[in-house]
Amino acid sequence: MAKQTSTTAKPATGEPIVQLIGVNKWYGEFHVLRDINLSVNKGERIVICGPSGSGKSTMIRCINRLEEHQKGRIIVDGTELTNDLKKIDEIRREVGMVFQHFNLFPHLTILENCTLAPIWVKKMPKKDAEEIAMKYLTRVKIPEQAHKYPGQLSGGQQQRVAIARSLCMSPKIMLFDEPTSALDPEMVKEVLDTMVSLAEEGMTMLCVTHEMGFARQVANRVIFMDAGQIVEANEPNEFFRNPQHERTKLFLSQIL
Ligand code: ADP
Numbered sequence: 001m002a003k004q005t006s007t008t009a010k011p012a013t014g015e016p017i018v019q020l021i022g023v024n025k026w027y028g029e030f031h032v033l034r035d036i037n038l039s040v041n042k043g044e045r046i047v048i049c050g051p052s053g054s055g056k057s058t059m060i061r062c063i064n065r066l067e068e069h070q071k072g073r074i075i076v077d078g079t080e081l082t083n084d085l086k087k088i089d090e091i092r093r094e095v096g097m098v099f100q101h102f103n104l105f106p107h108l109t110i111l112e113n114c115t116l117a118p119i120w121v122k123k124m125p126k127k128d129a130e131e132i133a134m135k136y137l138t139r140v141k142i143p144e145q146a147h148k149y150p151g152q153l154s155g156g157q158q159q160r161v162a163i164a165r166s167l168c169m170s171p172k173i174m175l176f177d178e179p180t181s182a183l184d185p186e187m188v189k190e191v192l193d194t195m196v197s198l199a200e201e202g203m204t205m206l207c208v209t210h211e212m213g214f215a216r217q218v219a220n221r222v223i224f225m226d227a228g229q230i231v232e233a234n235e236p237n238e239f240f241r242n243p244q245h246e247r248t249k250l251f252l253s254q255i256l
């Protein structure tokens, strides 16, 4: 659990960087996202929670087009997500994503995992990419692991590499999908601490997580999803103290 002190994060600036307008998605016949409306300002830290199967992963995966929506609009940093592959590429460069299962390349060293996209996607000279990678590996407190392979690291260390790898692309937005739920309890804190420090530096973050201590500490908004809908959204104090909907109350009673 993260400490429950309030964050020193900079306030959000009021400029939308992600907008979902009437977004709907189906998997075949199954209506997985129902009229999702969400506007995220630069610098906001949003925690998304809700029962398993409620559409949390699908929603954040739509934001970098790992999934396609069928109705409504998604606009990321002024660019609308359509089938235009060039735009999708542009957006994926700006949007970092960290998954539950770290998704590192097992046959590449930690340093190579971090420099791959900057070298191949951004055409950065190898030396510069390595310098940047070392900067971020230092930030996530594992520079000494740079020449090891993912399999030689603990889960918490691998997840910090995954975060460093995303940061090497200088993303404007970071998406996290249950980044700590595959970790042993003693490793959760080191990953949450990394996320807290990112938030304090003003990174725009959307985090699917059930770490409610983290939500209290860094989120400026908590969103509750159920059955493909955003049922409730509020600033954390109100969200936890005074949940409005029965489904939110039930969910909180089960996890807190
Ligand atoms: P959450 O992240 O909230 O647990 P998901 O977004 O992963 O929920 O999934 C929402 C629903 O969509 C679930 O019922 C899940 O089984 C279904 N689903 C997810 N991915 C697919 C897919 N690729 N094809 C069909 N159904 C899917």
Ligand code: MG
Binding pocket: 056, 057, 058, 177, 178
């Ligand atoms: Mg999920």
